[in-house]
Structures are given as structure tokens and as C-alpha cells.
Amino acid sequence: MPHSAGQPHDPSPAFENGTEWLRGDGPASDVVMSSRVRLARNLAGLPFVHRAGAADRVHVLDLVRAQVLKAGLCEKIMWANLHELGSAERSLLVERHLISKQHAKGKPASHPGSVLAPGPAPAGIPDDPRGVAVGLPGERLSIMVNEEDHLRIQVIRSGLALDEGWAEIDQIDDKIEAGLDYAFSQRFGYLTACPTNVGTGLRMSVMLHLPGLKLTGDIEKAKRAAQDMNLAVRGFYGEGSDAAGDFYQFSNQTTLGKSEKVILQDLQQEIVPQIIEYERVARRTLQSKRATALEDQVYRAYGTLTHARLLTTEEAMQMLSHVRLGVVLGLIKHVEQRLVNQLMLLIQPAHLQRVLSREMDQEQRRVARASLLRAKLAG
């Protein structure tokens, strides 16, 4: 089947104020930036992605795209073939948490060990056919096609809202399944490329802002406690990324043997509220016992962001983290939390180049980043 998903959709996400995870107004948004629910799904009768040749993957892409566009998942679906996008556009999608770094990078089309489709892609077929569907407005929904699994469906909500996210993704999953045959085993549940996802195929995660625990020095203790409760702790951009700006992603590890409802209840009602409470206690301790040191950190960060002429992403994230804490605690009154959240996205390399409509080397980005922050934060 020829590749047919190339209609000219605008692959660049809009810079809208409504981007869900930047809104900063969900439940417990003083600590919880966003909640994310994702499902791993595969199509029955087709090889898993890492065993599939290019033609198989194009087939998956076409099937999923057709169903996703007609299923009425949300107001509007933006579709992009990632193998047709330049690296700047793909980086934009990563920075917006719409696709994984792995999905942006892609992988070889054929694998030496593949019995089903050995050798290079046939003429006229892309090397690594893969795509993404993004739900608008708000970019709450995204569906990666041909990442590790045929489908990786994710719903993001502002604040602590795994329950709402679950309700939404459950409906979306049903609508997609109405037109596609999922690989499912009565014994194991949903089948996935990696055994750690088998069963529910569900991963729930929350992005927590923990500057208080960082400043009191209790962050490692909190991470260990979470790990003891079977949570994985990752950075701002997921697996393998650093905890930029004191953001930590906590997610469940178990997908097999526990129902979705139990996973949801554990996280939403028990574990995450506990971590939130640790962070709030840390902030209260700082406010009562080390108020001046706290203010010093917050205002220095603001002073640096409004005066520096060169800023790396890492430093800017760290400073924005302290400013965000200052805003949440009422120390900085004239800056809105949503603006700080937005800046955390806009200072990322690809967004910075997009905002300024030109490619830049690292040094130029540092200048542009500092300049943008001064302009946006100036009192």
C-alpha cells in the first residue's frame, strides 16, 4: 500500500495560551504541574514495531491515521508524519511533551534479526514511517504511532487530575478500538512490545515541582520513598532526562495484575498526595524557619532572569523554578504562574528558535533566551 498520509497539515503546534499542561490551574497546581495517562496498544495480526518492516509500518500508520481522524476523539486532530518533518519541528513536539525523544529520533527501518521484513525499505516507502496525532485545542491528547508500540495514546491534564485523565483516555481508547482490532490476550490483557507494559498497558504519571524538598535537602529521601512504593522517578523530559527546574516525573511501574482502577486509586488518592504533602511541609518549614534564605533564593532568581545577558537552558530552568515557587508562595505578586510555566517551554532550544523564527547556535540561543526572559518578566 502506498504511503498516503502526507496531506498538508500544519505540523507546528500553535502557541496558544490554552496548552493544557501549562495552564497552571488544575487541582494542587502549587505542586503538580500536570498529570499524564498513557496507554500502550498494538494492532492484532501485525508484527510489533521492532519486528516490522517499512511496508508494515506504513500499513499501521495508514490504519491508525484513518481511524484517529474519523473517530471524533476531540474538536480537532492535527496529524504529522514525523519522517517528513525536519529535526527542528520534531524537537518542538518533544519540548511540548507530545512525542518522546525516541520517537523524534526514529530508528532503522529494518532489523537484522527480523524474519518478517528483512532488508531495506522498498523504493517509495520511507525508511522509518511514524506519526503523531495531536488533539486541539489544548494538546491534551497525543497519539504516537510506531513508537515502541503501534499506538501510544496519552492524555495530559493540568494539576493532579489522573482521574479525569483516565476517564478521558478510556473513552478515546474505546473510540479508537471501535475501528481497529487491538492485540489482546484473555490471559495477559493488552499485548505490548515490552513485557513491562503488558496487561493494562497503562502508565500514569505526575509532573511534580519540588523546589521545597530540593532546598531543604530532603529530595533524595522523597525519591527513595516513592521508589519504595514502586514509582519510577524521572526528569522533566522523561526517561533519561535530568530534573530540570526541580521538576520530577513520578509514574507507576506495574501494568500487570492490577486493574486500572486500583492503579489510579493508589496514585491519585494515596501516593501522590503524600509526596505533595512532603513538599508543602518543606515549603512551610522554609517559610517559618528560613524565610530570609527562601526570599533570597526567590528574588535572586528573579534578579538574574531580569538582568542576565546569557542564559543556558539549565540555569534558566533553575531560576524559573525558584521564581515559580516565589509566585506560588505569594512572594512575587506581579508575575502569573501560567507565564512562568509558559516560559519554561519557550526557553527550550527548539521553541526559542521558533519564537525568533531563525536557527541559532548555542551562544546565540543563550543571548536570545536571556533577552526573551527579560522582556517577558520585566516588572
Add this chain to the structure above:
Amino acid sequence: MPHSAGQPHDPSPAFENGTEWLRGDGPASDVVMSSRVRLARNLAGLPFVHRAGAADRVHVLDLVRAQVLKAGLCEKIMWANLHELGSAERSLLVERHLISKQHAKGKPASHPGSVLAPGPAPAGIPDDPRGVAVGLPGERLSIMVNEEDHLRIQVIRSGLALDEGWAEIDQIDDKIEAGLDYAFSQRFGYLTACPTNVGTGLRMSVMLHLPGLKLTGDIEKAKRAAQDMNLAVRGFYGEGSDAAGDFYQFSNQTTLGKSEKVILQDLQQEIVPQIIEYERVARRTLQSKRATALEDQVYRAYGTLTHARLLTTEEAMQMLSHVRLGVVLGLIKHVEQRLVNQLMLLIQPAHLQRVLSREMDQEQRRVARASLLRAKLAG
């Protein structure tokens, strides 16, 4: 002879704008904070200070005080008996560069090896009789009595003005000598407690602000070059102090075998102008090749000083150094160099407590220092 120098003079120097070394308007004041000329002198027929008992030192104090007060050295002389001052007042004098740290601290009145006056001070005589005369207005002149030598006379001038300083101190020296008999040898010249001062008893020094050489990394090279030319390089508060705020004191080492005129000419015409030129070249290099990095340093420093809630003396000095550089280079336009100079004095611990009229522990001083800097520098 009873101790008679205790008339109630105000031992606290005035906080006047006219303080000479803070004016910031002398020659080459972009680099040279101040020039200092000092003479070491001793009275004939009396033991050197480290060999003198308390009664001898009181005698020296009385002789010098009487002559200094009547010799018409300048508009007004403020006299203080240091052994009668509290440590806060003595620290103020150190911070204003009017007395040495050693002179503030004092020393035991009698020395085990002293043949002239063994044992403790007799009843009614202070343990460590010592004083200082300060010339007003401007505090250009100060005379330490019973420091290492009976007299240490110093004249400070703003900018590079060793010649004016020398002309002034030469006259003052003559006026003092008119009523006192100096220890002098036809063969060696003026006799001093330490052989390194014998001969002219002269030391000339300049306080240079070298942030450019610090930022380009050439400061150590410049220091070595100065040492090769027989200059001693010290910090902001002289011997044993650190180079706070990128200030370095360069002074001549040789007092014997070179006339005052030759020492003066070497420093004022040859060596110091060379170091000044190194610094100016470094600044021009920064401006032409690393303009953004330079601006980044300058504005970050300003941002920190106008936002921090806790500042140590060391950090404040370093930030003020960068702000001073920014003012001199025209990057910061609304702040005057004189204000930056004054702040470098006002943020020192004793001055800070004086300004706020209360004693403070280190943490309180950090708060007060940050608060003062914000108030004074706010645009």
C-alpha cells in the same frame, strides 16, 4: 608622666561625601581607586615600640599628640586614643583605611625580653597606649602612634596622585619634625623598628581596581610582572588581606638606597601606568571580543545586588566590583562611581552596624547589607 590624652574628641569619623579615597575623581580613576604615601618615623632617645614599656609609650603618645595638634598640619585634627576605644570603633577606623589591623588589635604592653621596661604596666597606665590622628576634612592624613614605629604618617589621595601625596606628606613631615627629634643616622637615614623600612621610611602604594584582568584571566601574570619590578601586591585591606572586589594594592618594597624622588618617579611615571594600561587593554578586549559576556557579568551583578536578601561582604564586594566596571564603561548609566565606592565601605561589618546604629550578628549583617544595597542602588 600621667596619661593625659583623654580629652573627649569624637573618635568616630564623619560619613562625609568628601572622604578622599572614595571620591573616585582623581587621575586615572577608572582603574586607580587611591594613592597612598606613608612615612615611618621614630623619636630619638626613646626605645622602639616593641622594646618600650607602657610608660615609655605613654610618653611617646603625649609628645606626638602635642606636636600633631599644634603643628597646623591641616584644617582640623581628630585625635583618638585607641586603647580607650571599643572594638567596633577601632574596626571603623580599619575599614576606613586610617589604621592597620595590627594597630586596632594592639599588642602586649611589655615584652619578656625588654631590658628597658620589664613587667606589667604600672598602676594607672594603660596596657597598650597607642593613638591615631586623622586629618579633616577628607581624612587624607592619618598618623598612627605606637604602631610598629612611633609614627606612621600616611596621606591618601584619590586616583593616581603619588606626586601630590608625596608633596603633601613631605610638608607634614617637616612640620612634625619642627617640634620633635627624629631618630636619624647619617649613614642609614631614618631609623625604623624593622630594617625593611630603614632609609627613607617611605612606602608608596596604589589601590588598583583590576576586574578586566581578572575576567580575562591575566591577573596572575600582571601580579607576577609587578613582583618582578619589586612591587608587593596585597589585598583591599593591606598585608594578609584578600583581593576583595578585584582590588589590589601595589606598593614599593625598597626604602634604602633609593631617594624618595626616584621611588616616586618609578611608580608614578613607569610601573603603575603600565599596570593601568594592562587593565585598560583587558577591558577593551572584553568590550570588543566578549561584549555580551562582559555585559552579562555586569548586569547579573547589578541584578543580584538589587534583589538578594542575604549578602556576605565578599560577595557584595565582588558584585560591586562588576557594577563599578559597568559604571566606568558606561554600561550602567544611572549609578555614580562615587556611590559604588562609598558602598564598598558602607557594607563592611563595622560600618554597617554604625549606619544602622546597632550591633548585629553575622546573619543579621547579611540581611542588613542586602537591604542597604537594594535601597541605595534601586534604579
